[in-house]
Amino acid sequence: MLDYSHDYLLVAASLAIALMAGFTGLSLTRGASERPVPRRKMAVAMSAVALGGGIWSMHFVAMLGLTLPVLFYYDALITMISALLAILITGIALLIVHFGRRTRGRIVLAGAIVGVGIPVMHYVGMSGIQLCRPVYTLGGVALALTASMALSITAFLIAYGNRDARNIILGTLGFGLAVFAVHFIAMAGTGFVEVAAEGAPGPWISNEALAFGVTLAAFVISGAFLLTGVTFAVPGAEGNEAGPAPGAQPRAATTAPVPPPEAEPHAAFRLPYEKEGRTHFVAADEVAAIRAEGHYTLLYLGAEKLFCPWSISEAENRIPGDDFVRTHRSYLVNRRHVTSFERKKDTGICYFDGVESLSKVPVSRSRLAEVRDRLGL
Known part of the structure; x- marks a missing residue:
């Protein structure tokens, strides 16, 4: 050897x-x-x-x-x-x-x-x-x-x-x-x-x-x-699972509030999501939370996470009523799905016991007072 x-x-x-x-x-x-x-x-x-x-x-x-x-x-x-x-x-x-x-x-x-x-x-x-x-x-x-x-x-x-x-x-x-x-x-x-190997060329x-x-x-x-x-450290998207898909063109940021459709009641309002090359819709009331994904968002409902083409700001401006509250720059939460709330000094956590795809969402210090008020605390 x-x-x-x-x-x-x-x-x-x-x-x-x-x-x-x-x-x-x-x-x-x-x-x-x-x-x-x-x-x-x-x-x-x-x-x-x-x-x-x-x-x-x-x-x-x-x-x-x-x-x-x-x-x-x-x-x-x-x-x-x-x-x-x-x-x-x-x-x-x-x-x-x-x-x-x-x-x-x-x-x-x-x-x-x-x-x-x-x-x-x-x-x-x-x-x-x-x-x-x-x-x-x-x-x-x-x-x-x-x-x-x-x-x-x-x-x-x-x-x-x-x-x-x-x-x-x-x-x-x-x-x-x-x-x-x-x-x-x-x-x-x-x-x-x-x-x-005699004469091997090397x-x-x-x-x-x-x-x-x-x-x-x-x-x-x-x-x-x-x-x-990779969008590992995109500002404003900390903790997200992914940014825009590789090679995707950036979506222009929403600079002005988009008025919600006045003729459509809140219970009937639907959010778009993309799956298998098609755009589908889901009732807003069924969505427990919305999470920023760079210029896009994820919708959490039950055991599912759905890719939504809207930005977090566009979703906040379009959804009518007062059920959804911004808890963090990366999260919109449907307060009707929140099962418990925990105060953490100057921040907080909203818990979702019945949502398999999302167990909790952070509440930032700047949003704490508004979230507590919307939850009736």
Whole structure:
């Protein structure tokens, strides 16, 4: 067996790639399940490229940091196949959690698929090494697969347990560390033997130069996706699940109040929402709360969250009557659905016991007095 070591700068670069890719992919799909199907597909596709490409890039950069006492390089076709496998497997997992009702079982299934995909991609990529041959132990393969399954499922449970900024950051750490740890657990159970190959041409480009190029490409792709498709820190939309869909044109802000339709009684007033390429309507009385999503909103009723094309200001101005009250710059609440209220010093919380999709809504300090008055407190 050949002795080997790693270039620690490239090891550090591989970890940075995994974290960057994890944050990009998980942020791109924030709120994707509430978007119309075409926009949801776009978000999932971009996320699959970011996450799957990040898994492969982390692995490949770490492998380029491998130092052996003999010349070696990687077969281009096998390397490309391993990259495409990572993107395909990640895309399947994202389709499971973003199309259909998201349950704990579906989240675990998606994590398990990625957990299998990471070592599959790793060992396929390792088979592309030329001029030397990797040798595996059954225990090493089993340990890598077990660790990958456990870490990936945990990362998905964290990231998709609650799609807020905190969970996305924690999920990013979980995802990045999972990919990183699985690679080196697998490497710990791997040895290398030299393969005689007289007159072998060797690599066209050095491993160091290739590692630099892959690292740069991974960060440029992730950065471009973040700039074009993520609304992680949009002012006025803190705590939202998603901003406008990737590539969507900004909706002009409402600058003047829109008068409610006087001829339509409050009980008959309906709010629009988009689903499967169509615009539907729901009675305003059935909606428990409305949440800002950048230039759009989400409607919460029962177990459903519906994508509404109106902005939060437009909804506030259009809905007639006094049942809806602004509790926060990101929330409108139907006071008839509020089951309890809790005072928190200068702020408060409205609770909804019968609304599965939304258990509570914050009340900001500037809105506290009005909300208490409208609730009869």
